[in-house]
Amino acid sequence: MMDWAYLFEIALTGIAGGGLYALAALAFVLVYKATRVVNIAIGEMLMVGAYLFFAFAASFSLPIWLAVLGSVIGTGLLGAVIERTMIRPLLGEPPISVFMVTVGLASILVGLVEIIWTADQRRLPEFLPKAPVMIGDAFLAPKIAYGALIAVVLIGLVLLLFRFWRGGVALRATASDQAAAYSMGINVPRVFSLAWVASAMIAAVAGIIVGAIGGISSSMGVFGLSVLVVVIVGGLDSVLGALVGGLFIGLVEALAGSYLGGEYKLLATFIVLVLVLMVRPYGLFGTHEIERL
């Protein structure tokens, strides 16, 4: 006999957690759309954001809002530095080279975090409300609920920015046709920087929430693997895909984790990944590129 209330509760937790995947996936898609770079280090950038927040909030004991601001700006700067030193010199190189550069980047970031903060697990200061959230009869852990809420608000904000802000329009123009955007007077290199900075900032927020829920450690970047699955399932260049994929993978992980066991979480997501790739190689909502000779 199925316990429907339990199922509902788990599904809810999964979807709320999926909101975080969607947020991180948005950071990923942003960079991919503008610069065609698959940033496998997205989980590590998230981790850097969380650690900066830890440094500001716990070590320097700044107020929470200032710490958030500081870590978002700090991670944004990191994004700019990465773009300038590692990504721009590789413009025009095969995509796989740039992909490998982000693999190297991930390793560098993990090493730096371990040198500065050691590899031990740490807890972020509590800043989310503690009152449990009830949706109908279902109980939702407050951290996850508020984390999802922040994610949803931020996603909405980013989407609005893309639609109406000049920089957002330039970004979309560059994404759809680089040469045309260039000839219409859009400063394409600056858009590239912008995309990396914005992506790093979003990743920082996602990192702070993820860290607040589960604590931070130098192996936090594993979160990025699930995000990678999310964007591949949704389609690398689709914002809608990132959102739907995020919720879907969150749901799959929650169901697999509670009905089969924790070790089945990643297995289930990767099996979903393989199945989706077999049916739609470019993801559920990704652009199907037509190749010609």
Next chain:
Amino acid sequence: MRIGTLKQSYIADAALFDSRTQKAWLAIGAALLVLFPFMASDYWLYLACLVAINVASATGLNILTGYTGLVSLGQAAFMGLGAYTVAIMQTRLGTPFLLNIVAGGVVAMLGGLVVGLPSLRVKGLYLAIATIAASFIAHFLFANLKLTGGTSGLSLPPAQFFGLPLDTSFRLYWVIVPVMVLMVLGAANLFRTRVGRAFIAIRDRDISAEVLGIPLLRYKLLSFGLSSFYAGVAGGLWAYFFRVVTPESFPLLMSIFFLAAIIVGGMGTILGGIFGAVFMTMVPELLKLVVDLLPGGVEMTVFLSPVRTVVFGLLIVGFLVFEPHGLAEVWRRIRRFFHLWPFRN
């Protein structure tokens, strides 16, 4: 001094070793490989065996990624398949050493064929990430099947080679290094054949290759199969070398290590696979030596592992940004310098 090469026939042009100088150097290299175990300490022999295993696996990945252009992050999983096959055959059946190694290669090859199946539909980075999926699924199977001994893994007795137990680095060296040399020579020869040339055509432009009459699926699968055969044999040697195989022995990081090795060495050159594997295996050891030499060594060793991680990443990024063709290109520049000296080059 070699000024230039004059080739008068296609056979001479396609020869594996084309000049007398090259043959002389190879003979010196072979002699060094034979003499090495008699001069080196146990520590260096241990390293030499490890390097040889890594060279074999990196050469396999180079066939797939460097020559056929299919990026794979599943090399460690195939090594794991080989290692587990060898371990199971050795402990359950007690079959002879060479048979086990070959069986490890074949099982890994079958695994590679399965993972390679999507390669016709899925391309580039999608494929790279699909191979990550393969390595996760393999890890899950290793950790949860009864046959593989679960999370505690399997341990092996020393291999028997015609009644002689291979229980020291010195003895293992005489098995591992010849196998490695054979595999590298095999790979070098592969690209003088029809199959190897088809691989290169697929890498350069797969649609053009198909138009030219190369059946894509067959050759892509063949490339996956060959590369995982290499990985499986390397994994089998790995199993005999460490004599214990656990699911944690073959993490995703190891696949990244091999991809990094062929990037640092030079993709799509046989020499690159060798250089890369040697270099990437030796760098952490050299770092350890440097740290030991530094004053206040005890506190420094705490930082050894994260510093290694940073250096690993910096090597990948640095080579891609400054020397995208890897060490093999550096080597070619050095050679050219000596060929052209004293003229400008």
